[in-house]
Amino acid sequence: xxxxxxxxxxxxxxxxxxxxxxxxxxxxxxxxxxxxxxxxxxxxxxxxxxxxxxxxxxxxxxxxxxxxxxxxxxxxxxxxxxxxxxxxxxxxxxxxxxxxxxxxxxxxxxxxxxxxxxxxxxxxxxxxxxxxxxxxxxxxxxxxxxxxxxxxxxxxxxxxxxxxxxxxxxxxxxxxxxxxxxxxxxxxxxxxxxxxxxxxxxxxxxxxxxxxxxxxxxxxxxxxxxxxxxxxxxxxxxxxxxxxxxxxxxxxxxxxxxxxxxxxxxxxxxxxxxxxxxxxxxxxxx
Ligand SMILES: [Zn+2]
Numbered sequence: 315x316x317x318x319x320x321x322x323x324x325x326x327x328x329x330x331x332x333x334x335x336x337x338x339x340x341x342x343x344x345x346x347x348x349x350x351x352x353x354x355x356x357x358x359x360x361x362x363x364x365x366x367x368x369x370x371x372x373x374x375x376x377x378x379x380x381x382x383x384x385x386x387x388x389x390x391x392x393x394x395x396x397x398x399x400x401x402x403x404x405x406x407x408x409x410x411x412x413x414x415x416x417x418x419x420x421x422x423x424x425x426x427x428x429x430x431x432x433x434x435x436x437x438x439x440x441x442x443x444x445x446x447x448x449x450x451x452x453x454x455x456x457x458x459x460x461x462x463x464x465x466x467x468x469x470x471x472x473x474x475x476x477x478x479x480x481x482x483x484x485x486x487x488x489x490x491x492x493x494x495x496x497x498x499x500x501x502x503x504x505x506x507x508x509x510x511x512x513x514x515x516x517x518x519x520x521x522x523x524x525x526x527x528x529x530x531x532x533x534x535x536x537x538x539x540x541x542x543x544x545x546x547x548x549x550x551x552x553x554x555x556x557x558x559x560x561x562x563x564x565x566x567x568x569x570x571x572x573x574x575x576x577x578x579x580x581x582x583x584x585x586x587x588x589x590x591x592x593x594x595x596x597x598x599x600x
Contacts, residue, residue: 319412448487
């Protein structure tokens with residue numbers, strides 16, 4: 315069934331697991347992600363970035379909402395990295411049940427002001443809000459925006475930020491980058507920092523840039539306080555690597571001949587993430 319981000323994440327917080335937020339940008343990927351979530355009986359957050367929304371068009375959001383209503387597991391449709399107040403209002407009008415306002419590259423006071431404005435309006439409409447404090451890194455031009463260097467989230471600031479803004483969940487910077495890590499960049503999470511933030515701020519915490527980090531670190535983060543992990547690059551790489559392989563057969567022409575194998579390859583990666591985050595079987599908690 316379709317529900318809000320808060321409804322999904324509060325249960326994850328209570329039971330110490332993380333819900334995958336899979337970014338999708340076409341119907342085959344979306345359909346596959348819902349199917350694997352149903353097969354694993356795992357709650358799902360469908361992440362759609364403004365660039366992805368532009369790519370798929372508003373009409374497809376209507377289809378995503380309809381399929382989510384019919385899903386056997388709870389699904390939230392989440393506006394990923396909203397840039398402005400006006401953009402967030404549009405997302406809510408489109409039918410998103412969860413929105414992120416990302417003003418993390420702005421000064422602290424400005425971030426607080428815009429995040430509070432978004433939370434006040436979204437909450438009046440029953441929509442959940444994720445905000446971000448600290449900056450995660452960016453690896454390449456294909457990845458979402460990020461900073462050149464990571465500014466780790468300060469625990470004192472995080473407490474103040476959530477008190478003032480009223481955000482339902484908070485994306486924190488503990489050492490991840492958007493995109494795929496280049497060979498010279500060793501991904502490493504500051505799990506002690508996560509523990510400290512969680513002990514002082516017991517709301518659902520969010521990890522962006524979760525592709526490419528070592529499995530054991532990610533699993534530990536999900537156990538000790540991260541309740542939503544964004545996965546974009548890893549499933550898209552699996553989908554398109556398989557597509558390149560399929561397209562090597564020049565005789566193939568029909569999308570229904572080419573895409574199913576790509577979706578299957580993507581589902582294998584998605585299933586692994588669901589298991590890693592401790593989300594498998596958790597649909598029955600709702
Ligand atoms: Zn992100």
